[in-house]
Amino acid sequence: MRRSLAHAQWQPGARTVGRRIRTLQLGPSAPATSFRSARWQRGGARLALAAVSVALKMADGGSGGAGSGASGGVLVQPRERAMCWDERVDFQAAFLRKLAKYVPNIYSAEMDPLLEKQEEMAQIKIFDPLEWYLFREDPDVCLEKLRQCGASQLCGKVFKGGETTYSCRDCAIDPTCVLCMDCFQNSIHKNHRYKMHTSTGGGFCDCGDTEAWKTGPLCTNHEPGAASTTKANSECQLNEELMAQAKKMFPSILKYIVDMTIWEEEKELPPVLMTREKTDHYYCVLFNDEHHSYDHVIYSLQRALGCEVGEAQLHTTAIDKEGRRAVKEGPYVSCQETKEEIKRHSENVSQQPLHVEVLHADVMAHQKFALRLGSWLNKLMSYSSDFRQIFCQICLKEEADSEKPCLISMLMLWDAKLHKGARKILHELIFSSFFMEMEYKKLFAIEFVKYYKPLQKEYISDDHDRSISVTALSVQMFTVPTLARHLIEEQNVITVITETLLEVLPEYLDKNDKFNFQGYSQDKLGRVYAVICDLKYILITKPTVWTDRLRVRFLEGFRSFLRILTCMQGMEEIQRQIGQHIEVDPDWEAAIAIQMQLKNILLMFQEWCACDEDLLLEAYKECHTAVMRCSTSSRSREKTVLQLCGHTLESKRYRVSVDPVSIHLPLSRTLAGLHVRLSKTGVISRLQEFVPSEQFQVELLMEYPLRCLVLVAQVAAEMWRRNGLSLISQVFYYQDVKCREEMYDKDIIMLQIGASFMDPNLFLLLILQRYELVSAFKKIMPTKDQDLTKQYNILIEEMLQVLIYVVGERYVPGVSSVTKEEITMREIIHLLCIEPMAHSAIAKSLPENENNETGLEKVINKVAVFKKPGVSGHGVYELKDECMKEFNMFFYHYTKTQHSKAEHTQKKRRKQENRDEALPPPPPPEFSPAFSNVVKVLNCDIMMYILRTILQRAVQLETHLWTEAMIQMVLHLLSLGLLEEKQQLEKAPEEEVTFDFYHKASRMGSSALNALNILMLLEKLKSVPQLEAQKDMINWILQMFDTVKRLREKSSLVATAATTSGSETTKGDETQSTQEKEKAERKRKAEAARLHRQKIMAQMSALQRNFIETHKLLYENTQETQGREDSVMEEESIPLAIDSSKIVLGSKRGPSITEKEVLTCILCQEEQEVRLESAAMVLSACVQKSTALTQHRGKTLELSGDTLEPLFMDPDLSCGTHTGSCGHVMHAACWQKYFEAMQLNSQQRLHVEQIFDLENGEYLCPLCKSLCNTVIPIIPLQTQKINSEDAEAVAQILSLARWLEIVKARILGYSAKNAKGEKQNAPCLINKGMGDFTSEFHSILSFGVQPSAKYSNSIKEMLVLFATTVYRVGLKVAPNEADPRIPMMTWSTCAFTIQCIENLLEDEGKPLFGSLQNRQHSGLKALVQFAAAQRTTSPQSLIQKHLVRLLAVLLPNLKMEDTPSILDVDMFHILVGAVLAFPSLYWEDTVDLQPSFISSAYNHLYLFHLVTMAHITQILLTSATESPTAQSQDNSEEAHTAESFCREVCQYTSGCFSRDVPGWHLWDCVKKGITPYLRCAALFFHYMLRVSPPEDLLLVSEEGEFKALCSYLSLPTNLFLLFEEYWGTVSPLLQRWCADPAVLSFLKGKNISVRYPRKRNNLVELPEDYSCLLNQASQFRCPRSSDDERKHPMLCLFCGTMLCSQNTCCQELVNGEELGACTSHALQCGAGVCMFLKIRECKVVLIEGKTRGCLYPAPYLDEYGETDPGLKRGNPLHLCHERYRKLHLLWQQHCIIEEIARSQETNQIVFGFNWQLL
């Protein structure tokens, strides 16, 4: 139950996290689970071990005779053994004898234990007999009975570290009350405002605890009557016999556990357990500590043991987890030696030696077994309340005549000495016994409090984490309201805690008995916070009923607490440094951190006091005494006298700028807090009874807070700049939201208390005195020292501000009658007056109460409107218009920047609304009676003097003596005064109103000749040019003066009746006249504004023109591409284009889009036309491996391509090579220069981690900073025109059959030629008689040839460079320009990239043409043109060889070795390869030839038709298998041809393929299956030949698209007609395709194949509710290790695998490198690039390779439209589909790498994170 709050607190200087041996993350192992699993195995183990068992029985002395018992078989044996125990008299003796006999044997192999074996043995030898002895019948049966009826209503699930816990903000008594996932999901709180948190381990589920929940304490699982729980508790009480047995057994068992765990002898056992000869068998045992780092320990072990790193690591991990481990076994002497070695080595590395002990093997075995026995008990107790009670009774039993504490207290007191593993088990024992029984929980708590002091002291000097200290249990008891009450009343727990604090803190006391934390140990102080936290727990629920005893005890505790505050009052004094800067900044964090820790505790104490009148008065008296005691001890007794305006103040001589001062005044502030509560409850009237007025010296009370405020002012005036940064930080926290409630706010209240008790004039004199401003107001200072006047000016501003706060800030219950809600509303309004804000930003700026609540949700909708977020960013709240009037420019919680921002925003807003810019204060709420005197400060003589002096200086234009801010404050004060008078006049008749601000302000201040009153000064002020901005405000005040004057006159005339209605009318009059004036003024202003705007616009457009002019070159590129795109469009729309022009293949091929390509280099800004013979232009590009299209995710990928053959692509597209580009063009030469410069640059700064890998050619695009790793050369398109007459002529003779014939002839000719040289791999034709024509080697040339294109050297060089990059990246091999696989990779990346783009367009629902992004368009164009040109840089014989292999798939009579069947290849890759390689057939020895355009047209056409037919067959065989469920009467032509074609296929497969699939369905399947291929082909041919596509392809329409595709690609719409047309030629091919053994084996169901259309990949589906994911994560078990350690589950968003990341258990050795689970998964799943969801932290992680990665916001939003990385806020989260879609596109667009690079570039943080181990 009850999660510790401590971790939620701010801790200054977060601890070094490092890889310390620490256990924070490691939860306790759950014995429950292990027990259960043991039991599970038992059934099976029993039979298997029957033989062993018998043998053991024999060894046992043969007691009980033969196993011929009634229950049958081996099951009898434990029972028999149990029986014979029974006969012996003393259970304890028998028990111990048994243990002595077996334990050392079972646990003998400590170094390398066979855990399962150990467990089995323990079960058989010890636990079985014990259970039989206890139950006297089959324990399994018995336990099952108990389980069915005896479960507790408390859930009691103990949390492991990392588990998610839930708390209900509506119903939980306090935020420490939590539910486990199961209970939460089944509770009513699921629909409330809940919070999710991650447990640090320890603590347990509060389900069932009625004290923890206001409503719904039980989930449906634990509700009485629920299936799994008891019907009625009474029914399932244990029977007497069983109870008796338990009572007999438990004490011995428990005693053994306690004895062994606290056993300190290293070499000896207790005599009873010593049965056998002592062997010389020892272990050297290493213990865990928090001092040494992982690496230290590994290092020391390696040295001391002389072992491998791996072994040392293993030991270290185990030590970290369990707390201790045997690292060596052997005789005593050698273990002792090892011990010394380890100590020596560890001391060398870190001063402090490791804790090592040499333990005897038997001692080790018994200690181990004692813990195992503990787990066993633990499990047993979960079955029955009676067991628990018996256990508790024994634990608590004190031996009558002994001083020794009871057993449980012994364990507690020993806790800090135990190792981690032991502690965990003991704490669990406490959880499952005491904490499940309310009555015993109380008794335990009493014991706990009894030993509270020593326990805390032990904890503080211990170095283990709090989560594994017994002291961490305090939260489980102290937060239970009834228990807390009881502990206060009976155990005086508040005093116990505070006294503990007083005892542990003295080491920080200085000579004045004040704390001083200079040079404190952060860790130790952090441990002290735990005690402070306990104080918070005990106070967290206010009592509703007060007994006398409670009152007494509480007051006693409060008094004791005041003693702590006394030590803090005035601690860490500072003195202004003059002349020299301080040398070292003093530590300030500790003191401030304690203030933060105490903030809510102080508030809670005040709240508790306010529960009861007498208590409050009593506490006030105590506190007052304490303050006075601290105040009178002040050093100086000297007095000064100050006189001004006839008032005289006598005060102590003290100057903040000279004498010591402290900002820590918790006593004064507590008193202020109690004072407002006195005022609120009204008992202030009785104050005199407790604090006589002669003792109530208010000047003294407010003295210290006032000094503190003066200090803040002086710091602002830079008077303390030589005191360094530490002071600045303190002042910051003093006013920060984390501290201000108990610091700054209370100081202001204290001044208000002062003002309400003192004479206002004296009060102001005191203020002037302390601000050291008396002289500044008395005389005009010399102007020489500018710094000094500036200083004075700031001080005056600061003082005026504080005066504004004293009279104006009344939003405190008690100061006025406001509610908490109103206060929160006001805070929010002022935050939103600055700007619209996100929910979390508002929450962060509001103070949290002890329940971590800000009250924000209750009121936010009253004052603000929520604006939803877009695909990025977050939702914000905007202030409602009607709340704008609440804006107070001098809101006391504004920082300086917030103040000016808010002022600016509000003025702007008013301007936009065409209103004046006056921002007067809103009317403040009325002071409550106790504070009503404060307003007198406003109209007292000194105030008037101050205001007048400042105004006078402004009017007299003494510019150095005043500032605009000062005037603003004066105006604000005037407004406050006038508002006050107006309010009073409106409420009471004039003569009763004594507040005469108007009167005072219109009086002359002096008799001087040119003296002016305030009103006159204001009039004059209007003409001061520097105050132009304040004019509206001055006018507003003058109007107010008028209003008040009228009110006074009216009310004196019309007497009482008219006061209310009269004031209304005057108001009306006044507003009318002013309205008119305002109107005219507004009009004038609007006109001026319009003219101004015009002027600005003109300036802007001139600027813009200039900008475009100068940056023209930059724009050129993009505009040009756009322009081209447009021209394409235009061409489309011109009707002149005849139909034939929209065909890309065959004789009717349309003309290419021809344009002169002039590009601008982004580096040198020069233009150049792209031409074959010129220097190369290149396009920046990024090549990456990709699994974006895979149909077989998780397939093992070859990580290095040394042996890969990339000619054929698997039909599952499991891994391809993608080429992308950002579309930016450079000269090849410019790029090379740029790249070299970067290399040079990086060499110079060796140590700066580069985000890109220069070795692998990576660089950032110079323009857009995308990550690139190569460049694509831009190859100009050869303009092609086909003479239609020639085409017709060729068409007559060149049929498909003929074409095939001449191709074959050509191939055979080559092979004959080559045969002379090399023999292998020569293709041969199996069937020669395939046509009527006889062709010879040169026939192919007769259909037209032309010379090959001649590329410039520069282009050639770039062709080689890019091709080599594709090869290197795609295959992950070292670059090799001569590798024969280079052309294959070129074709492959071309085909794959087109497939990716096609897939993406389909996914996004965009048309095939015209919708590509510019970068995609230019990238694809360059890639296809490159792929066509690459051939020329490779040997033609090589290309031919590849071509023949490709063709061999289609033309099976072209027999080649290892040709795959048509089912085993991707047809589009074949098409691309064949088309691009085909020109190599035209190669002649002497002349470099390529096919003419006409020849190419036919080559393309026939290749395409052949591949298409193969693909149709492929689709039919694989995808048209299932009969449709729906019926259709479609008798279309397609259906008929499909059916008849299918019959043919049936024949060829010798009946393997024969399904009764109707023709229309076949057609449907083929059409759907082939569309992606056709779309890819259209893209490919379009980008190769640049023939415009039909309009239908520029639109999205399924039907139109198919027809258009067929027409563009010269296909009949009924694709089966292709077969009919070429039947003679194709049928033999078809026959052989189908007869391939691989195909037949597939048809027989032996293999599986890809289906078409291929499925489109999506990111895994995520649940709507994030807690479902957390649920999944909580059930996640690491596949490699069985322990219950905390895991970091990561969900692969590609495939949905859950991985165990950042853990050594799941590291994988890949190519000799240790890779984390995610990194190694990414290599397989995403070819190195992957996307994960870090579930516990709700963050997306993108990674690439082993070195790079970044975080990305998860696609989950809370109801305020914000993400919650780290689940820090814990609000319910829901899936945002748009954002998830964005992630999906990031993946499919292959932009993950780019995103990573961008994120690293913008964050500029050199990531210390080791991505490799993720």
Ligand SMILES: [Zn+2]
């Ligand atoms: Zn639960």
Ligand SMILES: [Zn+2]
């Ligand atoms: Zn429950």
Ligand SMILES: [Zn+2]
């Ligand atoms: Zn609830």
Ligand SMILES: [Zn+2]
């Ligand atoms: Zn250039």
Ligand SMILES: [Zn+2]
């Ligand atoms: Zn770029």
Ligand SMILES: [Zn+2]
């Ligand atoms: Zn995956």
Ligand SMILES: [Zn+2]
């Ligand atoms: Zn693991």
